[in-house]
Amino acid sequence: MELKEYQQGVLSKLDSYLTVLAEQREQAQDFVEFQKNKGKASTLGDYCREAWDQLNTERLLPYLNQGGNPVVAPYLSRHDGQGLSTPNICFKVPTGGGKTLLATAALERVQTDYFKRQTGLILWVVPSEAIYRQTWKQLANREHPYRQMLERASGGRVKLLEKGDAFARRDVEGQLCVMLLMLPSAARKSKETLRLFRDSGRFTSFFPMEDDSEANQTLLDHVPNLDQNDLADMGFGEGIVPGSVSIKQSLGNVLRLVRPVVVVDEGHKAYSDTARDTLAGFNPRFILELSATPNTNNKHQSNVLVNVPGTDLKDEEMIKLPINVINDGKGGWKHTLTLAHAKQQELEQAALAFQNKTGRYIRPIVLVRVERTGKDQRDAGLVHAEDAREYLRDQLGVKEEYIRLKTSSDDELADEDLLSPTSPVRFIITKDALREGWDCPFAYVLAVLSRTTATTALTQMIGRVLRQPHAQATGIAALDECYVFTFDQDVTQAINGVRKGLEDEGMADLASSVKSVDPGSGQAQNMRRETIERQGKFAGLPPIFLPRVLHRDASVPEGYRPLDYDRDVLGILDWEALQFLGADKATMDADKLERTVARVNLDRKAKESGQTIFELDQEAVDALPEEGLDAPYLVRQLLDVIPNPWQGMRLLEETFVALRDKGVTDEQIYVNRFDLIQAMKADLREQVNAMAEVLFRDKLDSGEITLRLVTSNDPALNWKIAETLEIDVSDVDPLLYRKNGTPLEKNLFEKVYQSEFNNLEKNTAWYLDESKCVYWWHRIAVNQRSYGLQGWQRHRVYPDLLACVHGVENGKFRFSVLETKGDHLKGNDDTEYKRKLFELFTRYADITASIGQLALEDQGDPLSFRMVMEKDWKQGLVDEGIK
Structure with missing residues (x-):
């Protein structure tokens, strides 16, 4: 996946931060060692703050709006459950800006560049079930770019986990384990009631025997914030030796032992004392927050490393703007739904014409926000989901299969791929089920069929219709904008509701892109079409x-005609001359076929010597699937560089032959396939660009290509x-x-x-x-x-x-x-x-x-x-x- 320009900027600033952070950590460690040699005790100190202050001095931190003034927010130090300074940063990225993509790309850098490791545990914290399901689906798909980034970071050894899954020490030490966790399941004041913190007996490889008090005490001395069992409750009775300890074999304690890298999605929802204390209690190595609207004004602020404005998304054609708000002050909800239906038909005709011209498929979808959805809630005077369905079907002639209901109890969408040309869905009726964790770019129209909660609905749901299909503008005004239909609303309140929604999505700078449209004339109401003339002193200039x-x-x-890139450049390159120049030098990491299993023993001698005894074993990894190497899938990964799949297959097969001639096995190729494809793309892109540049320069020299009037x-x-x-x-x-x-x-x-x-x-x-x-x-x-x-x-x-x-x-x-x-x-x-x-x-x-x-x-x-x-x-x- 090619990163957008602003996404490259985010990662560039992360690289700068990690470089400075590593330098400050090394200086702090050197000082601790110096003090130790002098017989004095010392701690690392707050090297994270020192790194932040250095970035601020070098003016590498973003300005944020506080009270209308641009300021760099002060740094908020965070410490883990052992009192150690924890690096913690926040990416402020608007909704639709690719927060998950940036998180996986950042993890690749944090793991390999900062911690210099490919194993361990990443704790990915999300605020809700909807976002949980969406993130899990993306990370579980081995063909998804997010998963491929994690595979590269781990050397092809990713293990995806849920909180109910059992796993062993060897998994964490031999693979990159990624655990998804919903914040509400971990952040409560009374943790005894949470399964996460209960002794489960499923993580024995991480702990000494429960009745081995000496080994338990040694581990507790090393990690003081581990939860302990009440031995009396465990049935040991009066035979308990004073001072005996037994550590809970809980998932919470496992996290404290392995010290995960923590990703907090929607970080602004984790500001409570309980949430912050819970995450800090897991002894994180690093905390990365993702938020469209981080807090920068109180004791629970976020340390915003990058601030991506909404204009960056607009410039990269990732969102549909402007937002047209159409309010019908005379008709009821049925008339509003009729207008939304007419707009969908208009957009679909435009989309069909666009597809015939370009081949890009778009099927505009209407989100219908109703007041009631439950089976027993069809009260008079409140618009129910079935009322909207029946009106669409019986009065507006919409086919039954075009309509879906999406509520907390009825999910007629299920796992349907709404972007597929075979999907018939044009209307989705909901109340609150799509407020977050849903990002279908085919959603163009929001119809709010309520009076009392209209402003709230606009605020909460405007982000659902902003994303641009394929993250690429069509050049057709109707398909590059989105639409909101309401009825019997104060226009100013409706506009402010949409603007508040943009602020909540991290795009306050785009508030001026909201315009009220008269339902009769189609003309903007709160926006005016302004004609701007040349300045008087330049009015008489000839045409420029x-x-x-x-x-x-x-x-x-x-x-002369306009230069056609495909015809005049790509079309005449010598594709047969391309070859993967690094095939004979490609590194095939044989270690990925094995993993190291470490077993920890704690005994009296270990305690006395202050050392931990490790037993290391190697075990084979069953790598190659039965179907073998999926060459067509790998060729598809090359298409953005080699648009001809036949040439792509030729290059891939030649690469396989070169590797096998070196003695590389198919198993080694398979476990290194993502690194191999990345290396091929980088090499081939460089060759294609070089060939195209030579061709372009030659044509400029000959006058075949010209920049001229x-x-x-x-x-x-x-x-x-x-x-x-x-x-x-x-x-x-x-x-x-x-x-x-x-x-x-x-x-x-x-x-x-x-x-x-x-x-x-x-x-x-x-x-x-x-x-x-x-x-x-x-x-x-x-x-x-x-x-x-x-x-x-x-x-x-x-x-x-x-x-x-x-x-x-x-x-x-x-x-x-x-x-x-x-x-x-x-x-x-x-x-x-x-x-x-x-x-x-x-x-x-x-x-x-x-x-x-x-x-x-x-x-x-x-x-x-x-x-x-x-x-x-x-x-x-x-x-x-x-x-």
């Missing part, structure tokens, strides 16, 4: 064009800056002003809104506006994605800003096209690709065609492309000649 990347084609009148009115050949802009503006959208509060002076258009800028883009715009050599600047519309540069890789590059810079002579200008990048992306493959592409385009840009654009300098680079990095953005602009 930027060149597109074109390919020579004698069959068309203009002699063409004398044509075809917008596909030349990109023209609009004379006026038509945008939807919310009542709460603030304008962008200069830092001193005065109006902008050099932006091409008369006004620009803050919602269009992130912090780096805003700083760059302010600089451009105050630069003496800038004539005008323009924020290229991100939402339209209209000006894109196609290079030798598939994804286009969409620049952020355009500056028209004064030349050396009066009336002469040049254009600077600017792309801003955060520091976390500096030096990565994508950034390096864009840098090289921009250098090429600056060198090869041909803008000599006379089509009415501003007169540009005829010496130097009349059109340049520049990457602006966050850390040295100002120097980058100076180097570009913008001062």
Whole structure:
């Protein structure tokens, strides 16, 4: 799975944190050793706080909103049940931002980079049964990317556990055990009633015999917060020797012994003293919280390492925006459901047309939120699930198989794959069962059929219709937005309910994307369609064009057409020349076919010497399934790099032959298959990109590919800056002003809104506006994605800003096209690709065609492309000649 740009940023910041944390831990350990050599006792101290303070000093921590002010929240130290400092961080990621993906990717780094181990236990804590089932399904699927990341972290030795499963010490020491746990089953004040903390007799390999008081005491001295049995209750009676101890053989005690890495999903639901104390009592090595809305204001705050704004999801096309709220003040719930049904039919027609054009399948689904669902709750005046079902079926003609009921007692969805083209589901009727842990991206419409709880329902369920199918915009407005239908509501309250829902999903910065739509006219009510003109002093400029990347084609009148990546680049690569260059050097870890089993003995000599005696055994792992290597499945993993499956199969078979010639067995290949595929993809992607770059450069040299202006009115050949802009503006959208509060002076258009800028883009715009050599600047519309540069890789590059810079002579200008990048992306493959592409385009840009654009300098680079990095953005602009 390819990570989104902001997800790479999250993991980059985690890498920085782990590096600093390791350094601080090592310094603390050195100090303890130094004190020990001097005969003085010492502890590690709070090295986690020291690491956090260092990150803060280096300005690597995110700003959070407190009382309307951006601040870095103070660090909150957490200690385990033994009083040891515990690393604890939080990823603030909006709903739909891939929290589980980021967690598994983070665990891979924490395990292998920080702890330098592939075994142990991960305790994955979730707040509810719905999220539990969803997470279990993902992690249990060996073909799912989340599971594959864990397999890589463990060397292919993942063991998935539930709290009721028995497991032994050898499992934890020889595999990476991942246990899912619902927080309510562990976090109660009276733990004696919880099964997790009761003596079960199922974990004998972790403990000495119950009546071996000496061995129990030795273990208790090592881990003081272990729960003990009451020997009297166990029937030992008056024969108990004073001071005798017996440790409970409970799952809770096992966790304290093995010191798990803890993942807390929906971390904001684990702020109570009981929840925090329970998790700390498990003696965690590391705590990673995931939350869309972490607390940063009280004693139970989260240490937010990364703060992903909703705009990042919007820019990566992961969510559907804007949100259209349609409230019918005259009709009842039946009319509202009729409107929702009509919208579903409209969207389905658009989806069918889109599928015929692109092959992408989308089946828009309506979520119907009712007031009653129970069989005995069909009261007059309250909308029941069966009322909605009957109206859809009998009055609106919806087929029975298109409708499903999803409640706590009736789950007609079961395990149905809603994304499958064979699924008929178009309407899902529910009350509260889909409030969390449900993320079907085909859900487009929310119909709230209640008056009294409408605002609450909007807040709780808006996140269910936000996700974008395939995490990729369609380019069709109707399919890139989502819809909410209510009735007899105060419009302002309905809008605020949706905005509150966005805040609860971690997307408060997208509140302006909510607009109220009149059910009759379909026009936005709380948003206005604003026409923005050029600033007066720029109104008389001639048309302004930027060149597109074109390919020579004698069959068309203009002699050029837009570059087609599949046809003009991928389509003519020599795929037969590809081979997995690392096949003969691929590491096949034979140790994965065996696992080490450690048995611990505690006796009097061990106690006296202060040492623990280990007996180590090796045992074989039954690795290869009966069906053998699943080559077609492995080939599918290569398709994002090698789009031709026949070539993929050729490369895989050649790799197998090369490995077998080295004496590698199929069993070894199987247990190392995920590492092998990752190595193949990295190697082959590098070759494909290198071949494509050579081809692209050759075509630029020959003029077959060009970045040029063409004398044509075809917008596909030349990109023209609009004379006026038509945008939807919310009542709460603030304008962008200069830092001193005065109006902008050099932006091409008369006004620009803050919602269009992130912090780096805003700083760059302010600089451009105050630069003496800038004539005008323009924020290229991100939402339209209209000006894109196609290079030798598939994804286009969409620049952020355009500056028209004064030349050396009066009336002469040049254009600077600017792309801003955060520091976390500096030096990565994508950034390096864009840098090289921009250098090429600056060198090869041909803008000599006379089509009415501003007169540009005829010496130097009349059109340049520049990457602006966050850390040295100002120097980058100076180097570009913008001062």
